[in-house]
Amino acid sequence: MLDLTQYASPLVAAILILSLSLLIPRLRKRHLPYPPGPSRLPIIGNLLDMPSDQAWLTYQKWSDDFGSDIIHVDVMGSHMIVLNSAKGTGELLDKRSSIYSDRPRMTALDLVGFTEFHHGVYPYGDRWRRMRHVFLSNFHPTTFRSSETRAAGRLLRNLLFTPENFAEHLKHMTGQVVLSIAYGIDARSEHDPYLIAAEKMADAVDLGSTLEARLLDMIPWLIYLPSWFPGLSTKRKARKIRSSILNTLETPYAVVKAAVASGTAGTSVAAKMISQLDVNSTQEEIWNSKAIPGLLHLVGADTTVSALHTFILAMTLYSEVQRKGQAEIDSVTGGSRIPDFSDQEALPYVSAILKELLRWHPVGPLGVPHRVMQDDVYEGYFIPAGSIIIPNVWAILRDPVAFPEPDRFYPERWLSPDAPTFPDHVWGYGRRVCQGRSMAQDVIWVGITSILATFNITAVEGKPPKGAYTSDMISSPEPFVTHITPRSDAAADLIHLTAKTT
Numbered sequence: 001m002l003d004l005t006q007y008a009s010p011l012v013a014a015i016l017i018l019s020l021s022l023l024i025p026r027l028r029k030r031h032l033p034y035p036p037g038p039s040r041l042p043i044i045g046n047l048l049d050m051p052s053d054q055a056w057l058t059y060q061k062w063s064d065d066f067g068s069d070i071i072h073v074d075v076m077g078s079h080m081i082v083l084n085s086a087k088g089t090g091e092l093l094d095k096r097s098s099i100y101s102d103r104p105r106m107t108a109l110d111l112v113g114f115t116e117f118h119h120g121v122y123p124y125g126d127r128w129r130r131m132r133h134v135f136l137s138n139f140h141p142t143t144f145r146s147s148e149t150r151a152a153g154r155l156l157r158n159l160l161f162t163p164e165n166f167a168e169h170l171k172h173m174t175g176q177v178v179l180s181i182a183y184g185i186d187a188r189s190e191h192d193p194y195l196i197a198a199e200k201m202a203d204a205v206d207l208g209s210t211l212e213a214r215l216l217d218m219i220p221w222l223i224y225l226p227s228w229f230p231g232l233s234t235k236r237k238a239r240k241i242r243s244s245i246l247n248t249l250e251t252p253y254a255v256v257k258a259a260v261a262s263g264t265a266g267t268s269v270a271a272k273m274i275s276q277l278d279v280n281s282t283q284e285e286i287w288n289s290k291a292i293p294g295l296l297h298l299v300g301a302d303t304t305v306s307a308l309h310t311f312i313l314a315m316t317l318y319s320e321v322q323r324k325g326q327a328e329i330d331s332v333t334g335g336s337r338i339p340d341f342s343d344q345e346a347l348p349y350v351s352a353i354l355k356e357l358l359r360w361h362p363v364g365p366l367g368v369p370h371r372v373m374q375d376d377v378y379e380g381y382f383i384p385a386g387s388i389i390i391p392n393v394w395a396i397l398r399d400p401v402a403f404p405e406p407d408r409f410y411p412e413r414w415l416s417p418d419a420p421t422f423p424d425h426v427w428g429y430g431r432r433v434c435q436g437r438s439m440a441q442d443v444i445w446v447g448i449t450s451i452l453a454t455f456n457i458t459a460v461e462g463k464p465p466k467g468a469y470t471s472d473m474i475s476s477p478e479p480f481v482t483h484i485t486p487r488s489d490a491a492a493d494l495i496h497l498t499a500k501t502t
């Protein structure tokens with residue numbers, strides 16, 4: 001009979017050595033300090049320090065106050081790390097992305113149903129990886145350029161008739177683009193029910209941006225308190241939004257499904273994905289064919305509209321930039337047509353305006369949070385597993401060393417030979433980088449070139465915009481007034497002509 005005792009001591013010794021080799025580095029790490037941050041109170045930690053408005057400014061101030069580009073905050077035992085420099089995001093979120101690509105639980109977004117269809121909030125793992133792959137293989141940005149050009153033509157016509165409603169018109173344009181790409185639906189009217197339904201998504205994202213929502217993410221057990229509990233209005237509000245969002249996923253999908261069955265479907269992401277289904281398709285594949293067009297429809301517009309809104313604000317405040325952009329376009333088109341995508345290379349200053357508006361006020365000043373899956377050490381500081389990692393994109397893109405006079409809207413900075421090629425931080429980091437960036441860039445480009453070619457934007461006498469922004473996850477200019485008038489009679493004729501063909 002085999003005598004197991006003879007193996008016992010070497011086995012115990014091996015287990016002991018293995019355990020110690022795993023434990024000692026962990027204990028060593030745990031003896032390192034957390035990154036600097038505001039001092040903590042017992043039990044509640046930094047709960048009372050958490051900023052409710054423009055959090056990126058507070059995080060930047062902490063970074064200056066503590067002389068550290070990496071900041072640590074603890075809310076009732078949950079750790080949050082804010083990265084205020086390109087060096088920190090590059091080292092952790094890009095280079096160490098194998099352990100920094102998880103998402104923290106985003107409670108408010110989960111409550112509204114986001115986690116059902118948006119892989120941007122899925123935890124790191126196989127399901128997320130598969131969905132990212134499916135998204136990529138069904139979404140080819142350059143094939144959508146005709147939808148984008150058509151929507152820009154209609155934007156110009158709307159600006160000509162009711163320029164004071166520019167914010168609504170920008171929303172209409174981006175909504176039209178995503179509806180057409182996702183489902184092949186042509187939403188000509190601003191009152192189109194599909195466009196209105198998609199606007200509910202903005203409410204959902206706003207809900208996920210409040211201080212209350214951030215605290216729910218850091219103290220998950222709060223969710224089990226009843227929704228009438230003071231400070232828990234998020235739960236109540238989310239319930240209302242959720243059913244309308246889930247309905248919005250179903251209705252256009254059913255229309256396209258019927259069209260595919262009858263052989264009348266046009267080109268769209270939904271039609272393509274539905275046509276690929278057969279009797280062997282898994283439940284996940286069937287669900288993906290609904291979730292991916294839904295993602296495009298519900299979240300594709302909000303981000304780009306914020307950038308276009310910033311463009312109108314910047315042109316109101318910086319008329320010399322506007323004039324230079326117009327002069328460059330005229331030199332290419334002779335003023336006789338609106339530029340199209342084939343003119344991109346010939347319009348470097350307009351491209352620089354696009355880069356500068358994404359830098360000057362990034363659409364997501366705090367990006368999208370990541371979660372680190374293992375204990376880690378950075379610059380001698382301990383970062384515990386499970387910490388929420390916030391990239392302070394706003395602070396990084398206002399770094400005065402990388403971007404001298406950072407508050408100034410100055411596209412020329414992107415034309416110097418040693419300038420970076422793009423303010424890449426706006427698209428996020430590592431394995432989670434934005435999958436819609438080419439399309440977003442195209443929509444913004446066609447929007448700004450079309451407007452520059454045909455309109456002048458000037459401040460209203462005595463009412464210059466303050467340049468204030470909302471504190472939401474997708475941050476947009478607070479409402480402001482501006483004059484938008486055709487550059488000339490010829491420009492107005494061009495708009496009419498374009499409107500006829502779109």
Ligand code: HEM
Binds near residue numbers: 121296370430433
């Ligand atoms: C100006 C417009 C946009 C900006 C600034 C933007 C920015 C971002 C950022 C910061 C992230 C998170 C990256 C990270 O976790 O580090 C992200 C993720 C994502 N974006 Fe965008 N985005 C824009 C437009 C779009 C559009 C139009 C689409 C769809 C066509 C899109 C699809 C996605 C997807 C699918 C993800 C999830 C990636 C993942 O978690 O794996 N984005 N975007």
